[in-house]
Amino acid sequence: MADRRTRRDRHALDEDGMVVCNPRDREAVHRAEQGDIPTAERLEDVTCRKCLDRLTPEQRRAMRG
Numbered sequence: 001m002a003d004r005r006t007r008r009d010r011h012a013l014d015e016d017g018m019v020v021c022n023p024r025d026r027e028a029v030h031r032a033e034q035g036d037i038p039t040a041e042r043l044e045d046v047t048c049r050k051c052l053d054r055l056t057p058e059q060r061r062a063m064r065g
């Protein structure tokens with residue numbers, strides 16, 4: 001599909017398990033759970049620019065452990 005680049009981006013999940021760049025989209029959460037949306041547990045693995053832009057300092061710290 002035409003969606004390859006988006007699919008390759010690794011997104012961050014917030015503390016509620018929502019996709020950071022798509023916080024109100026339950027469908028995105030479902031896709032992340034299914035593995036259709038790649039997610040990263042570590043900050044350095046996040047490649048989605050929107051997620052990186054939206055992560056708060058607290059979230060960044062939490063992801064770094």
Ligand SMILES: [Zn+2]
Nearest residue numbers: 011021048051
């Ligand atoms: Zn994202």
